[in-house]
Amino acid sequence: MVAQRGRRNGAGAAHKRTRPPGTPDADNAPTAEMPAVGENGADPEVRARAIPEAAVARLAVYLRVLSAMAEQGSTTVSSEELSSAAGVNSAKLRKDLSYLGSYGTRGVGYEVEVLVGQIERTLGLTRQHKVAVVGIGNLGHALANYGGFPGRGFPVEALFDIDPDLIGVPVGGLPVSHLDDIPRVCTERQISIGVIATPPAAAQSVCDRLVAGGVQCILNFAPVVLQVPEHVEVRKVDLAVELQILSFHVARRADNAEAAAGGVNGHVVDPAVMPS
Numbered sequence: 001m002v003a004q005r006g007r008r009n010g011a012g013a014a015h016k017r018t019r020p021p022g023t024p025d026a027d028n029a030p031t032a033e034m035p036a037v038g039e040n041g042a043d044p045e046v047r048a049r050a051i052p053e054a055a056v057a058r059l060a061v062y063l064r065v066l067s068a069m070a071e072q073g074s075t076t077v078s079s080e081e082l083s084s085a086a087g088v089n090s091a092k093l094r095k096d097l098s099y100l101g102s103y104g105t106r107g108v109g110y111e112v113e114v115l116v117g118q119i120e121r122t123l124g125l126t127r128q129h130k131v132a133v134v135g136i137g138n139l140g141h142a143l144a145n146y147g148g149f150p151g152r153g154f155p156v157e158a159l160f161d162i163d164p165d166l167i168g169v170p171v172g173g174l175p176v177s178h179l180d181d182i183p184r185v186c187t188e189r190q191i192s193i194g195v196i197a198t199p200p201a202a203a204q205s206v207c208d209r210l211v212a213g214g215v216q217c218i219l220n221f222a223p224v225v226l227q228v229p230e231h232v233e234v235r236k237v238d239l240a241v242e243l244q245i246l247s248f249h250v251a252r253r254a255d256n257a258e259a260a261a262g263g264v265n266g267h268v269v270d271p272a273v274m275p276s
């Protein structure tokens with residue numbers, strides 16, 4: 001078992017990353033084409049570490065949109081086209097892309113293939129990350145059967161559960177192994193990402209086994225905060241939190257609409273009593 005000495009990770013454990021000195025602001029970004037990642041003096045790894053978490057998530061969205069554009073034969077894209085297709089405002093998009101050292105060319109925009117390559121390198125997608133799923137219940141079955149991961153560089157190579165009825169049974173073409181085999185199988189198959197889809201009470205011991213098997217990243221669906229060593233990265237997926245964030249945005253939009261319709265602080269103001 002791995003000692004419980006590491007940092008705590010959870011939905012609230014945002015990885016605070018700051019912009020390195022000298023990283024241009026989108027509003028002041030040059031319009032001439034700048035060199036690609038790693039070619040303008042900055043170490044790409046240092047630069048990648050400096051990208052805020054929220055921007056990293058948006059880069060993954062841009063990559064999906066750009067890959068679809070490339071498949072349709074597009075060679076260049078303007079920031080307006082890309083921002084509209086990704087559902088992000090264009091100032092934010094330009095800022096996100098400036099973290100890659102990519103500013104586009106005035107009147108032309110961005111080269112789709114170059115941008116895809118830059119985002120893939122920044123997200124570390126130039127190599128495959130083998131995935132293990134632990135807990136082959138409702139969620140684990142869905143993840144194991146989902147065909148979209150391998151094509152995006154995340155082949156599912158191992159499944160684990162504790163239920164004797166599931167051990168040896170193929171799910172998505174892969175037989176389920178026993179929980180106790182996690183360290184050995186993960187080491188042998190060089191698994192780098194472990195997905196935890198067990199009940200919360202089992203998640204920490206599963207996490208310890210994954211870490212003992214050399215797993216470097218954990219995607220945790222169980223509603224529990226995990227303890228991991230410093231070198232292990234944890235992302236927690238909490239659908240309830242996502243819904244709460246959506247609810248916040250809906251409420252804010254409603255407030256803005258009300259204010260735009262003549263109210264102040266959510267209340268309609270009688271012009272006769274407004275201060276001059």
Ligand SMILES: NC(=O)c1ccc[n+]([C@@H]2O[C@H](COP(=O)([O-])OP(=O)(O)OC[C@H]3O[C@@H](n4cnc5c(N)ncnc54)[C@H](O)[C@@H]3O)[C@@H](O)[C@H]2O)c1
Nearest residue numbers: 135136137138139161162163179197198199200202221222
């Ligand atoms: N189902 C969803 O939509 C959903 C959504 C978000 C989060 N979650 C969370 O994901 C987790 C899984 O949810 P579910 O609905 O798939 O549950 P589930 O009960 O259908 O499946 C859990 C699986 O984990 C296995 N398991 C139990 N203890 C284990 C252990 N020590 N080692 C390995 N496997 C073990 C069980 O045998 C079972 O197959 C839960 O923590 C849940 O809160 C579920």
